[in-house]
Amino acid sequence: MGATVDRERIAAAVRELLGAIGSDPDSRELASTPFRVADAYAEFFAGVGQDPAVLLSDAIPVGEDTGELVLVRDIELRSVCEHHLLPFRGRAHVAYRPGARVVGLSAIPRVVEVLAARPQMQERLGEQIAQVLEDGLAPRGVLVVLEASHGCVADRGVRQTEALAVTVASRGELAEDAAQTGVFSLIGERRGGRAS
Structure with a gap:
């Protein structure tokens, strides 16, 4: 976790930041606090320097027996x-x-996690998630939908x-409107009384 992160430099920078805002x-x-922030940053930025394509390296050849669509929804981001x-x-x-290969379903959340970190x-x-899947699996189509609440919108400025x-x-193929509509309906389905 966070092997590329220099915790000592982060701690020194946080000390400087605390002084700059008038705190001791x-x-x-x-x-x-500086050491806690350094540990948090090591976790937040653990994906820096990692190659998410490695997570798709054990793709399984399946030929024509792949089905029409693989969807992993509600991946925490x-x-x-x-x-x-x-x-x-x-x-x-x-x-x-899928094209000729599929990957284990847990690889997809891992790709999201590495790129988000x-x-x-x-x-x-x-775009990065879509490209990693495109390059790593050569699928017939990819669609990535992200929904997120941003601290810079919620906690400062407009405060929404x-x-x-x-x-x-x-x-x-999933760049076509008709194909996207079908995936959007699957994403929006209710399961167990919970909206996606």
Whole structure:
């Protein structure tokens, strides 16, 4: 976790930041804060320097026996916006139409997690997930829908705590409107009384 993160430098920067806002970083209340922030950043940015394509390296050849669509929805998403270093969180829904290979279903949330664990923009994150699947599996189509609440929208500026940003990235057959409509309906289905 966070092997590329220099905890000592982060702790020193947090001490400087605390002083810059007028707080005493050596006070009893704040003395451990720089190290806690360094540990948190190591977790938040653990995806920096990791290659998410490795997670698809054990794809299974299946030929024509793949079915029409694979959808993993409601993947918990947590990232940090690169503009203000504030968190954004929500859900990712990832669909693909297999070509000659499929991957274990747990690989898809892992790809999302690795790409989200770096300074990020939601719009870019969806495109990166789609591209990793495109490159790693050569599917007939990919569709990635991200829904997230952003700290920079909820906690500062306009302070819209209920606002959700929704982004869509697509490739191949799932870039077509008719195909997307079908996937959107699957994403929006209610299961067990809960909306997706």
